Amino acid sequence: MSLQFAILTALAERQSTGIELTRRFDRSFGYFWTATHQQIYRELDRLSSCGWVEATTPPDRPGRGQPKRFAITTDGISALQDWLHGIDEPAPVRESIAIRLRAAAVVGDIAGVRAAVTRHLEVHEQNLATYRDIDARDFSVPETETDILRHLVLKQGLRSEQMWADWCREVLSTLDRLPPRSNPPE
Amino acid sequence: MSLQFAILTALAERQSTGIELTRRFDRSFGYFWTATHQQIYRELDRLSSCGWVEATTPPDRPGRGQPKRFAITTDGISALQDWLHGIDEPAPVRESIAIRLRAAAVVGDIAGVRAAVTRHLEVHEQNLATYRDIDARDFSVPETETDILRHLVLKQGLRSEQMWADWCREVLSTLDRLPPRSNPPE
């Protein structure tokens, strides 16, 4: 499981409360790993149990609505260092948009997928704009070693969004060039 | 859930037994949707229950080791047509290789991720070669409408593998240009 190491990495960069972590996963971590606050709290709990992170409860009153500050322990850092040397296969591909296209091909409905592809294009263009902002803001100056690695991660996100946007445009312009016909052939 | 529609699409293209479906998901469907045989059998069961696919048991003896032939029903085709018009958001990103890189950045171990990236490059180059073969074999001649849509799906796979291979090479050559030092700074 990688989520726990994503959290360890985040905490190694900066200690945080649960909600801060959640926001960081929506922002700068979101371009390579997504997680909801429910996942994050559950995982923080597990990581505390095995001593890889330590929670600082505010001394006055512990309880439900009270922010806890989480920090990585030295054990956690070792665990992260060990994991980092591991190898895994590329993530299995699951693109529902591609199923829709291929389904459209087989039932002969070439117009039915247009809206879905348009929506994808919209999202990927938005992401691309966001990542370019981050790129300009955080990585425009000569870089430290740490920044060079972090920049490489962002570049993957940039490449990916660019690829998707390009492909969506290719799909749309190809659909435009086909004879308009939204019903299956007889 | 998209797996059921992936299966419906596959069966709409050609009726199959469970094991044949599994092999098709390893091959031509694998570049946009992956599934194991366990998932496929379970889903075929559900799809039979709601009447979207129909199983033909060999008449002689029904039983466990006997191949069943599955085909999509007219209800299944309607369901597929309806679903095809839907819209969903791009799949959430989860790239463990990126976590490893970012973890390497924070613990200062720039050499530790090299093997993982090298492995990724290997796989993506292999996939790229496979997809190019499919491209040349199945899509080199003037296309029917159906083929044009199916070709677009393959092109997404090609773009994706190309993107990953390019990025892996960028990472490796960047790592090469950094001063060799495999331990965290003090």
Next chain:
DNA sequence: TTGCCCATGTAATTTGTTACATGATTTT
């Protein structure tokens, strides 16, 4: 007739998603 592979499945576990609950703080 034993061992192996093929095809179909079951079961347990893990991971991710969706909906909701609780206590504290801030705003009106």
Next chain:
DNA sequence: AAAATCATGTAACAAATTACATGGGCAA
């Protein structure tokens, strides 16, 4: 003090992964 919001959770569910089980056919 009521309402909204923030922070931390719980619970139920769905999907995917991993390991294993069963029956049939075939080959040594």
